[in-house]
Amino acid sequence: MKKKGLLSLVSVLILTLLLSACSSGGNSSNAGNGEGSGSSAEKVKLTFTLWGDVNSGANEQTLADEFNAAHPNIEVKFEPVPGDGYGTKLTASLAGGTAPDVFLVGEGDFRSFVDKGVIEPLDDYIAKDDAFDINIFQKSLIDMEKLDGKLYYLPKDFNPLALWYNKKLFDDAKIEYPSADWTWDDMTQAAQKLTKQENGKFTQFGFNAGTWEYPIYTYLWANGTDIANEDGSKAEGFMNGEKTVAAMEKYVALSKGENRVSPTPQDTQTLGGDSSMFMTGKLAMMITGRWVKSDLDKSDVEYGSALIPTGADGTRAGIIAAAGWAVNSKSKHKQEAYELVKWLSGTDAQKLRSKDGLVLPATVTELEAVKSAEQADKAVIEMMDYAQKPVTMRSGNGPLFKDEFTQALEKVLLGRQDMKAALDEAAKNVDAKIK
Incomplete structure (x- = not known):
């Protein structure tokens, strides 16, 4: 009886091991999530890219390392594209079949990349993902990243444009800082007072048109x-x-003639660009995004931000600069690429990128936290309420x-x-x- 019982037990164990081995292999979705795979399973390898170099993309490298640690069956490699020409290089790699599995797209190119057929729609993946809630993101940003009723991108971060002004130049001219009541005509009048010439040569401009x-x-x-x-x-x-x-x-x-209040394109190039002019006291106002804070905070310039002025009838309009993560429609591992896109867009990623204040988090809870603490650049956040879509986002x-x-x-x-x-x-x- 004992020998027979032992043989029966051995048979059961062998059968159990065989069934276990059969059930653990061949599921790329499980492999992508790091679940249910044996240690001998081959890793899924992914690459992702954005514009910039390794230094400027330090946060993305951190996120890649954390993703790899949390997904033992996926190996992610971060390959940024330094210098200019990101869009051209990305388009060429997509055409040649060598593009990364996941890549970043700026809002101005959302439509064009979708029209090329190189972006994988995310709706089906999200519908099957019980652990993911699309409502963590700002609705206005998700609406930006939907085209023709389909969602193609998940947001990295965003930046509404606002009016930035040099406080010292306003103080020296004894002019009140820009207010929410300003019209474009009010701004032009202030710019005239803030523009200076010496011996027929412009030494300071009021606004950059x-x-x-x-x-x-x-x-x-x-x-x-x-x-x-x-x-x-x-x-x-x-x-x-x-x-x-x-x-x-x-x-x-505004930028023509001897009574201009704005530098010409040639002036701007000669004087090093609007940010440089702003920091060196040669420019009083400019409309740009929050990304300028990095350089402004390294300088000794005293600056403020305000709502972009209204038209004569009180209409105010803004625009949002944003970026979205996309899955390559030709990727061999779309499910795993989707998992990476979620990771790069998620709550922890939003906190990491927005901690230095250069960009705003795309998630609702994190943006509310920034709003409650923000003082100096409150107007920048408020401008998102007036954002409209340019034609590059409305049409191919x-x-x-x-x-x-x-x-x-x-x-x-x-x-x-x-x-x-x-x-x-x-x-x-x-x-x-x-x-």
């Missing part, structure tokens, strides 16, 4: 106009509409509008065409290319 399209969009929207219709299918009557032409003539006048035709509009502006600034002629030509070109 540069060629970057984002501040220009906020100005046009505040004045009731845009360079495109809502769905980005038409430029005629919008880019060259009466309101747009009038508003842009007024905007360009967006880049056509942006490129033609920018070229028209350059022609005007170089004196090659007047505003009406330049915008007429630009609108005609856009509509022809769309057709």
Whole structure:
């Protein structure tokens, strides 16, 4: 009886081990989550990228290390792209089939990458993921990252644009700091008082009316106009509409002539850029994002931030610069890549990136914590309530509008065409290319 019982026990143990071995292999989803895999299972290898170098991406490397520790069956490698040309290099690698499994996309390219078919929609993954709640994120950011009803990105962080001002220059001129009641005309009047010349040479400018399209969009929207219709299918009557032409003539006048209050593009280049001019007391106001805090805080400049001024009728408009993590639609390990995207966008990641104050957390709870403690840059956070989508986020035709509009502006600034002629030509070109 004892021998028979022993044999029976051995048989049961062998059968149990065989069944266990069969059930543990071949499940990439479980391997991605670090669950149910034997130690002999081959690791899933992923790569992810963003613009910048290893130093500027130190937080991402930390997150990669933590992800690897928490997912023993996945090996993640962080490969940032230093220097300029991130979008070009990423597009080339996607076309060549060598792109990373996960990559970062700026809001201006959200639509174009989706239209290329290189971004994996996340809705099905989220629907099957009982442990993930999309509501941890700011709704406005999730809405930005949805295109045609599908969610393609999860947010890294965000930055609303605001009006930044040099307190010392205002104090020296005995001018009150910008207020929430300011219109663009009020700002222009203050800029005139803050602009200085010595011996016919400009030594200080009141405001930077540069060629970057984002501040220009906020100005046009505040004045009731845009360079495109809502769905980005038409430029005629919008880019060259009466309101747009009038508003842009007024905007360009800020940086033209001997009575200008803004540096020309050539002035800005010569003087080292608007941030450098701002910190050295050569520029009193600029519209930009919170990312400038890093350089401002390293300098001795006293600065403040305010809401972007309103149009004459009280309309205020803003814009959000954001970035979103995407899964490569050609990745061999999409489920594991989705797990990585969640990790890079999650609560701990948001806390890590926003601790130095250069960006704002995309998650609701963490942003509320920043709001409760924020004093100096409160206006920056408030500007998110006025954010609108540029045409590059509303339509796949967006880049056509942006490129033609920018070229028209350059022609005007170089004196090659007047505003009406330049915008007429630009609108005609856009509509022809769309057709």
